[in-house]
Amino acid sequence: MTELLRVESLSAGYGEARVIQNLAFALEDGRSLAVLGRNGVGKTTLIDTLIGVTTRFSGCILLAGEDIALLPPHVRARCGVGWTPQERNIFRSLTVEENLTAVALPGAWTLKRVYGLFPRLEERRSNMGRQLSGGEQQMLAIGRALVLNPRLLLLDEPTEGLAPIIVDELLAALRELARAGLSMIIVEQKPKKILPFTDHAIVLDRGAIAHDAPSAELLADPSALDAHLTATKKAPR
Amino acid sequence: MRAAQPTATTRRLEAHLHRRARWRWPEIVFWVAALGAIVVLPSRAALINEILIAGLFALSLDLILGLTGIVSLGQAAFFGLGAYSAAILASKGFADPTLGLLFGAAIAAVLGLATAPLLLRGGDLTRLMVTLGVSLMLGELANRNGWLTGGADGLNFSMGKVLGLFPIGFTGQRNAALYSFAALFILFAVARRLAQSPFGLALAAIRENRLRAGALGIATSRRIVAIYTVSAAYAGAAGALLAETTQIVSLDLFDFHRSADVMLMLIIGGAGYLYGGIIGAAVFIVLRDVISAATPEYWEFWIGALLVVLVLIGRERIHDFAVRAASSLAPDAARGDAA
Numbered sequence: 001m002t003e004l005l006r007v008e009s010l011s012a013g014y015g016e017a018r019v020i021q022n023l024a025f026a027l028e029d030g031r032s033l034a035v036l037g038r039n040g041v042g043k044t045t046l047i048d049t050l051i052g053v054t055t056r057f058s059g060c061i062l063l064a065g066e067d068i069a070l071l072p073p074h075v076r077a078r079c080g081v082g083w084t085p086q087e088r089n090i091f092r093s094l095t096v097e098e099n100l101t102a103v104a105l106p107g108a109w110t111l112k113r114v115y116g117l118f119p120r121l122e123e124r125r126s127n128m129g130r131q132l133s134g135g136e137q138q139m140l141a142i143g144r145a146l147v148l149n150p151r152l153l154l155l156d157e158p159t160e161g162l163a164p165i166i167v168d169e170l171l172a173a174l175r176e177l178a179r180a181g182l183s184m185i186i187v188e189q190k191p192k193k194i195l196p197f198t199d200h201a202i203v204l205d206r207g208a209i210a211h212d213a214p215s216a217e218l219l220a221d222p223s224a225l226d227a228h229l230t231a232t233k234k235a236p237r
Numbered sequence: 238m239r240a241a242q243p244t245a246t247t248r249r250l251e252a253h254l255h256r257r258a259r260w261r262w263p264e265i266v267f268w269v270a271a272l273g274a275i276v277v278l279p280s281r282a283a284l285i286n287e288i289l290i291a292g293l294f295a296l297s298l299d300l301i302l303g304l305t306g307i308v309s310l311g312q313a314a315f316f317g318l319g320a321y322s323a324a325i326l327a328s329k330g331f332a333d334p335t336l337g338l339l340f341g342a343a344i345a346a347v348l349g350l351a352t353a354p355l356l357l358r359g360g361d362l363t364r365l366m367v368t369l370g371v372s373l374m375l376g377e378l379a380n381r382n383g384w385l386t387g388g389a390d391g392l393n394f395s396m397g398k399v400l401g402l403f404p405i406g407f408t409g410q411r412n413a414a415l416y417s418f419a420a421l422f423i424l425f426a427v428a429r430r431l432a433q434s435p436f437g438l439a440l441a442a443i444r445e446n447r448l449r450a451g452a453l454g455i456a457t458s459r460r461i462v463a464i465y466t467v468s469a470a471y472a473g474a475a476g477a478l479l480a481e482t483t484q485i486v487s488l489d490l491f492d493f494h495r496s497a498d499v500m501l502m503l504i505i506g507g508a509g510y511l512y513g514g515i516i517g518a519a520v521f522i523v524l525r526d527v528i529s530a531a532t533p534e535y536w537e538f539w540i541g542a543l544l545v546v547l548v549l550i551g552r553e554r555i556h557d558f559a560v561r562a563a564s565s566l567a568p569d570a571a572r573g574d575a576a
Contacts, residue, residue: 051452077454089449091442093509101250102438103453111246147246148454 004029010059012049019045030181037204082150092130107149114143135166258433282410289417295514297471303508306444311368315345317490319473320480332397345473353465376491391487413482
């Protein structure tokens with residue numbers, strides 16, 4: 001299997017603040033990577049850096065062998081990086097269909113295929129973005145990233161703040177994407193949701209990789225998960 | 238990078254935008270009423286002409302503020318430049334109004350293209366100051382180059398006939414209004430087409446979230462430069478129309494109050510749907526005309542009061558109230574409008 005993404009010595013942050021330090025990892029084409037960690041350890045910064053909306057201090061980001069670290073976000077998107085941010089940021093004054101078609105690029109992911117993945121979106125295709133529920137907005141945000149026909153899909157906490165029934169629906173869709181061979185990097189605070197269908201996982205701590213293992217291995221070792229992900233408790237006074 | 242090719246999705250988008258681009262009957266009524274007003278009220282042709290020109294000027298601001306979310310306090314720079322360009326061209330013997338109109342728009346577009354990169358950095362406050370600064374600079378340049386612009390005395394000139402047939406200006410107020418109407422309608426139709434195109438959708442995406450639009454593959458800077466240039470051309474065309482139909486230009490065309498007034502008109506009429514500027518211009522100028530006749534010292538007071546009411550109550554509520562009132566009076570018509 002060929003390598004799709006290689007990140008080397010990547011340090012980045014916001015303004016002058018460095019949030020991630022010297023990160024290095026790789027992702028093979030068709031595989032998916034879970035990025036885990038507590039709040040504030042740099043998960044979102046990593047995703048934001050891959051799409052190009054942070055300050056990069058050093059390191060390179062090779063997408064299919066080509067360094068995209070100096071490219072602006074719109075060129076990265078056209079090179080095949082799709083992004084679903086934590087805030088979703090759907091275009092509220094456009095309809096569902098306009099949200100999708102405004103940015104679509106040619107490829108296997110057509111409008112019809114997105115509607116197949118998320119039938120709710122087809123039902124609400126004429127509704128404005130602002131009329132959607134949180135779950136529908138998340139589906140639209142993922143659908144909008146898919147119609148870019150990305151080679152790599154970045155998902156930042158896709159299930160955050162959603163009702164359990166919607167979370168299940170979304171996870172089923174992500175599982176299907178993983179099965180279809182779409183490369184994904186998924187940031188999540190609740191590892192048990194995504195480890196079952198991702199191939200590999202990294203755990204971040206204070207901007208660096210604290211643990212790196214196959215997802216199945218991490219899932220089978222709850223103590224390792226707890227050690228890295230449980231918030232440090234303050235000692236009683 | 239992948240090249241764009243027509244796909245099922247793009248064909249679907251085109252069909253969708255084509256449906257959206259169809260003219261609806263309230264729009265047709267709007268334009269017929271505007272044309273009818275010129276024909277039926279020849280004694281008010283000068284006032285109508287002023288509304289049409291101000292409407293075009295406000296439309297130019299709507300293209301950047303309403304469609305794209307780019308604030309500006311410097312539209313007067315393009316308005317004044319367009320007016321002076323047409324006036325200078327006419328004073329040099331090229332008195333054909335349509336030529337002057339195109340020339341004024343083109344020169345303003347060049348300035349828009351040259352200054353658009355200044356808008357790409359910083360936030361709203363930066364943009365307000367940059368656009369205001371450009372406008373002040375242009376005004377001072379016009380003041381200092383009296384050999385070309387007439388300086389503080391302004392510039393008087395004569396215009397030829399439109400298409401060699403219709404005189405405009407003081408001897409042809411109704412022709413002037415018809416000429417402005419034709420220019421406004423054509424430019425409005427172009428703006429409407431632009432708004433209902435993939436380019437227009439991209440502008441809407443930029444207005445909503447520029448960062449996100451960029452991360453979805455939209456070249457935001459290029460599109461902002463493009464729409465700012467188009468907007469400058471529209472403001473230049475409005476300035477050229479004013480110069481041609483009044484046959485005088487003066488330094489007050491670059492004044493800050495022009496930029497502020499046009500912002501006011503757009504806020505009164507509502508930004509982002511293209512008709513707002515024209516409606517706002519009509520409300521603003523008619524109110525100014527009516528109120529200043531009744532209480533000359535207080536007309537700005539009432540305009541200010543209207544602005545406060547609009548902002549506090551919200552245009553949506555007033556619009557909803559009007560729609561409910563219309564549907565209770567004529568349910569069928571209201572349903573047709575909604576469709």
